[in-house]
Amino acid sequence: MTTGYRKNTLHMEDVALEEIAASFGTPVYCYSAGKIEQNFNAYRQALSAVMSSDDFTICYACKANSNLAVLRLLQKQGAGADIVSGGELYRALKAGISPKKIVYSGVGKSTAELEEAIKRGLFQINVESEPELEMISRIAVRLRKKVAVAFRVNPNVDARTHAKITTGKKENKFGVDIRYAPALYARAKQLPGVVAAGVAVHIGSQLTALGPFRNAYKRVADLVRLLRRQGHDITRVDLGGGIGITYKDEIPPDLHLYALMVRDIISPLGVHVIIEPGRSIVGNAGLLLSRVVQVKKGRDKKFLILDAAMNDLLRPSLYGAYHAVVPCEKAPAKTIYDVVGPVCETGDTFLVNEKLPELKAGDLVAIMTSGAYGAVMASNYNTRPLAGEVLVKGRKFARVRDAQTVADIVSKDKIPGWVA
Numbered sequence: 001m002t003t004g005y006r007k008n009t010l011h012m013e014d015v016a017l018e019e020i021a022a023s024f025g026t027p028v029y030c031y032s033a034g035k036i037e038q039n040f041n042a043y044r045q046a047l048s049a050v051m052s053s054d055d056f057t058i059c060y061a062c063k064a065n066s067n068l069a070v071l072r073l074l075q076k077q078g079a080g081a082d083i084v085s086g087g088e089l090y091r092a093l094k095a096g097i098s099p100k101k102i103v104y105s106g107v108g109k110s111t112a113e114l115e116e117a118i119k120r121g122l123f124q125i126n127v128e129s130e131p132e133l134e135m136i137s138r139i140a141v142r143l144r145k146k147v148a149v150a151f152r153v154n155p156n157v158d159a160r161t162h163a164k165i166t167t168g169k170k171e172n173k174f175g176v177d178i179r180y181a182p183a184l185y186a187r188a189k190q191l192p193g194v195v196a197a198g199v200a201v202h203i204g205s206q207l208t209a210l211g212p213f214r215n216a217y218k219r220v221a222d223l224v225r226l227l228r229r230q231g232h233d234i235t236r237v238d239l240g241g242g243i244g245i246t247y248k249d250e251i252p253p254d255l256h257l258y259a260l261m262v263r264d265i266i267s268p269l270g271v272h273v274i275i276e277p278g279r280s281i282v283g284n285a286g287l288l289l290s291r292v293v294q295v296k297k298g299r300d301k302k303f304l305i306l307d308a309a310m311n312d313l314l315r316p317s318l319y320g321a322y323h324a325v326v327p328c329e330k331a332p333a334k335t336i337y338d339v340v341g342p343v344c345e346t347g348d349t350f351l352v353n354e355k356l357p358e359l360k361a362g363d364l365v366a367i368m369t370s371g372a373y374g375a376v377m378a379s380n381y382n383t384r385p386l387a388g389e390v391l392v393k394g395r396k397f398a399r400v401r402d403a404q405t406v407a408d409i410v411s412k413d414k415i416p417g418w419v420a
């Protein structure tokens with residue numbers, strides 16, 4: 001199920017990565033189906049140990065990796081979906097995920113997106129502002145529907161994660177200030193198209209300690225009790241994203257301890273629990289397979305130039321994120337490289353001063369832990385085609401997205417007559 005060396009050759013499950021490169025070319029994303037299932041089931045088992053399986057729904061956060069095959073794989077495991085756009089709604093439904101298991105999050109849903117979501121009868125829409133609440137009610141009334149909503153509250157806790165992925169502090173754009181929640185639930189009660197059935201929170205991603213979750217969940221539990229005293233029938237709590245993962249030396253929280261915390265803080269409320277893990281389901285199940293294009297000697301440095309770049313995997317340049325690069329043929333590490341992509345940006349750097357085996361043009365490397373927020377963030381910068389994606393299961397592997405061609409990219413461009 002894991003990715004590792006067998007006889008010095010890097011394998012994902014039972015497939016040598018060089019076989020995938022030979023079949024489909026590089027750069028190419030590879031995902032282990034077994035690992036994705038294992039990660040999902042770890043959540044299910046941890047929560048099942050502390051509550052009945054009817055009392056929680058795991059809504060996989062599609063934005064981490066929304067490939068249809070990945071969504072279908074998770075749907076078959078019983079996952080619902082957390083979506084943040086009309087595009088993700090389309091994907092989730094196409095993958096066969098029931099609307100009754102879909103939660104719609106996001107800070108700026110358009111009228112068209114909300115209309116589609118309301119028509120489909122999603123499980124819940126998470127509301128980010130009073131104007132959005134009013135908009136949802138108006139659309140629902142027009143469509144003769146009643147929509148279950150939860151306000152996403154901002155509990156003003158520090159998630160102690162990267163500044164660009166922290167979302168639960170008062171200066172972040174997300175959620176409504178938890179102090180305004182009573183007024184907003186009172187407002188919701190006056191509106192004919194909505195039923196405020198839940199409270200939602202999501203304080204950020206890649207959390208490697210339980211403390212921030214605990215602080216946020218306690219505030220949410222206090223809010224639920226307050227709202228109930230004010231006469232609101234709160235039946236659901238949405239606890240947001242999952243735990244962090246190991247990219248380098250991070251030690252993620254234990255899922256069983258996480259579940260015990262949920263039991264202690266949330267279960268006494270007698271609500272249905274929703275969690276929306278993304279990164280921890282797919283992150284360590286994926287890698288970006290790439291070939292060395294060139295080894296270039298600078299004045300003081302050796303650059304390992306790959307055929308993968310920041311347009312394929314943005315996290316290093318966007319967040320300064322660490323992704324280990326490992327050779328597909330095992331050898332002792334002895335050379336210090338900067339590992340870079342071919343894009344015309346100094347920020348197109350995967351690693352600085354990293355000790356690796358001596359590598360040469362044509363050698364294969366894997367950029368590890370790239371299953372989450374990898375392919376989904378890719379762009380066509382430098383007119384580089386989006387990489388293909390491959391799903392591995394045991395000895396089987398299949399392309400689950402074809403690589404783009406340059407013609408695909410350019411086909412949407414048009415030259416107006418007055419220029420031609």
Ligand SMILES: *Cc1c(COP(=O)(O)O)cnc(C)c1O
Nearest residue numbers: 061105205241242276277278279
């Ligand atoms: C991004 C996001 C998630 C997923 O977070 P992970 O850290 O990937 O588990 C869940 N819920 C919401 C609202 C999000 O924006």
